[in-house]
Amino acid sequence: MSTFTDWDIVRNLLLAARWTVLLSLIAFFCGTLVTLPLLMVRLGRWRWPQRFVSAYAALFQGTPLLMQLFLAFFGLGLFGIDVSAWLAAGLALTLWSAAFLAEIWRGCVEAVARGQWEASASLGMGRLQQMRYVILPQALRVAIPPTVGFSVQIVKGTALTSIIGFVELSKAGTVVTNATFQPFTVYGLVALIYFALCWPLSKSSQILERKLNVAHRNH
């Protein structure tokens, strides 16, 4: 019987952490891609598409991510589609992220004072020009802390995909525990690796905020 050295434990966890990182990136970037059109609709003037988007956001915010993962994994199977854990995890996390990001960013755009819309409109700018040159640059600055905060949620959210058999950091932790019977050491290491992923994210948000505020806080 082969034995697990401490190095074996760490190595296996780190290898699995790659998939946690990759899945987080996929969720964030695909989520962003899905969010952008949703955001346009949400900020636009058509009533019905707006209702659809807010219903979508309500649905995904109002149900546990775990249920969404189950439904993506088992639900699509009912239609005869062979769903891999990868596809189900990527899909569910993308849709889940988009639901939150759309609402977060809508809030940031709406946080820009109404006077900014009026002033830019008075200067003859069209709606897209107002967005591009006046509103978004200001909304972006407001958006950094909640966006980074949510990206940390995404990293931790990927842990749930272990339930549908996706082998990422948490799943690897369980597997290694079963092989080594050292749950405290293994899960302690798992937690440490999550922390090492999330803490720099939070920290970078602070640095970015400070950097973007420089021009406006120097007196």
Next chain:
Amino acid sequence: MSLIEITEVRKSFGTTEVLKGINLDVEAGEVIAIIGRSGSGKSTLLRCINGLETITDGSISVAGAQLLDDEVHLRALRLKVGMIFQQFNLFPHLTAGGNVMLSQTVVKKTPKAEAAATARKMLERVGLGHKFDAYPDELSGGQQQRVAIARALAMQPSALLCDEITSALDPELVAEVLAVVRELAAEGMTLLMVTHEMKFARDVCSRVVFMHQGRVHEIGRPEEVFANPQTAELKQFLGVN
């Protein structure tokens, strides 16, 4: 044809009618002060002229550009008439120069260098040439309002709408903004201003419009309106008996 033609304009918010048939023609070069109690509809009237509010009935045109509720017409109208706000509404992420340049480059597609030159000229005109690179929150209220005036002027409008532009300023900063407006008036700019500065209205304006309950209640040359108010409402507003 007058520069600004306001004909039978009505405006309702829900079931409340705030403008009840306004008629007002403004000739080029006129300086009009709109006075009246809060709630009399004077700010709403101003905001209707450049389409920040939609009108319920009637018509407005500025230098031949009709107020119609679509982006093409609105843009044409807004190029004819600039607006200055009580709260300045400068773009906080841009410098004073950037504020004055933005709409030139974005709306008129003016090349950057040319826009910068115009911006510098306009900032100098309001006495702020040296603040080209300052951000709005590094400027005093009076300076911010003067940048806002320069920003509007850079689009070379035929008329300017001023919505209580000194009301948010500390008393000692009011004079520097009014001095700029006075100069514009002397240069022949058409101005429509909602104001509480009665002395200024008396000195600078060619006509004074007193609004009351959504109507033009009294209108005339400032010396007549202030010295010899005809209606009880205006007398009460001016505090004379």
